[in-house]
Structure formats: C-alpha cells, structure tokens
Amino acid sequence: xxxxxxxxxxxxxxxxxxxxxxxxxxxxxxxxxxxxxxxxxxxxxxxxxxxxxxxxxxxxxxxxxxxxxxxxxxxxxxxxxxxxxx
Numbered sequence: 001x002x003x004x005x006x007x008x009x010x011x012x013x014x015x016x017x018x019x020x021x022x023x024x025x026x027x028x029x030x031x032x033x034x035x036x037x038x039x040x041x042x043x044x045x046x047x048x049x050x051x052x053x054x055x056x057x058x059x060x061x062x063x064x065x066x067x068x069x070x071x072x073x074x075x076x077x078x079x080x081x082x083x084x085x086x
Contacts, residue, residue: 007051013034
C-alpha cells in the first residue's frame, strides 16, 4: 500500500485581526471554531499548521499560536442556524 494523505476540513470564521491583508503579508488573526462542539477541533492546538481555503482555492496558511477555551456566540452560521441553542 502507498502513503495516504488525509485532510480535515474544519469551518472557521475570522473574528479578530486586520480588516484587509495583502498577499505575502503576515498577520496574527483570531479565528472562531464555527461548529464546535458538534464537530471536533482537537487537532487545533498550539504548534499545528493549517491551510486556509475558500472553496478549492488555497488563500493562506498558518501556525496555531494559542487556543482559547472560551465559548462565544457567533453572529451567524452558514447553514442559517444559530451557533448555540438558548
């Protein structure tokens, strides 16, 4: 058997950082884990690397510097549902 590459696609939303970023520019941003806790984000830990995609296009890449454990309500979810049941 050959080697197998597996990528996990996890939904994130930018919630902090510059309003606009130019190609090749480095920035620190804050991302919300959109589908937690329903979807496991256990691999999103300091030191992990990631590729940021918009559809099939790679638009960035990065390194997880830290992960907060706080829970926050997101303004919306792509499926139209609220992020947390009240």
